[in-house]
């Protein structure tokens with residue numbers, strides 16, 4: 082269901098504030114710092130992603146499972162930290178039902194990323210665009 086009270090402006094503020102927390106976080110901050118030197122394009126991509134998810138705007142085109150397979154140092158237990166920071170940002174900004182709508186999608190995405198990255202039997206994912214094994218999981 083699309084929540085009519087969610088706007089692009091809200092998503093923009095959410096993403097800015099969330100990644101400010103991520104960057105200063107001792108647990109997951111270093112993993113982002115290792116991979117991202119130029120933050121504005123990443124923030125724009127994440128705004129497009131959340132706009133596509135929450136507003137079905139189609140602004141994001143990408144393959145998150147493939148991208149995360151190329152992030153050195155990403156570990157399964159880090160997802161709980163990511164989600165906790167995301168939830169605390171949401172709770173500071175929005176009403177509980179809006180926060181819950183975002184968390185539903187974040188949890189699903191977290192599960193599918195972890196399934197793609199860590200829960201496969203067989204050889205680890207190769208970070209190759211167009212890998213049919215990754216495609217099948219998304």
Ligand code: HEM
Nearest residue numbers: 112113116130143144145148152155159160163187190191
């Ligand atoms: C431990 C948890 C996570 C870590 C450490 C992490 C880290 C990263 C990093 C470093 C990038 C930039 C990769 C690059 O451009 O080189 C990235 C991109 C991205 N992340 Fe995550 N991430 C995590 C969880 C999540 C979750 C739960 C979501 C969604 C709810 C998400 C959505 C995305 C998206 C959409 C991109 C952009 C992919 C693209 O370039 O198209 N991430 N992440």
